[in-house]
Amino acid sequence: MLEVPFEGGCLCRAVRYRCDAPPFVEYTCHCLACQRITGSAFGTFAQVPAEALSLTVGAVTEQVREADSGNRLTTSFCGSCGSALFVGNAARPRIRTLFVGSLDRAGDADIRAHIWTKRRLPWIAFPPEHRVFEGTGDWRPDYASDPSRLESG
Ligand SMILES: [Zn+2]
């Protein structure tokens, strides 16, 4: 489990951040965009309250794209080393989605859900007790304490 506050940053240490609240949900995403943006087999994420996340060193570079859902996603990464740090979704402005590999203590993340698994690479298997979604995830149970976060505005 991630102990609050927790910190992270990029490979070259030009950008550092701190998060002052625990994640609502932690998961992997196997969609093509996550494979491309990580240059890896899947993305691993922790969704946190937007206001809990602050940069402590440096500044991020942003890349904006439109997801298949039509939502505008802004990925923040280090302009020096290219490490991906977190994502904002224009449709859910009160949430930031951290790349778990950017956490100082990534091993403390508690990954128990997996989305877009219909796009997973063929050698990937999931523990039977985990939640597995062929497409988009359903995070309503994870946001039960604050369901309004899942809405826009
Ligand atoms: Zn960097």
Ligand SMILES: [Zn+2]
């Ligand atoms: Zn994805």
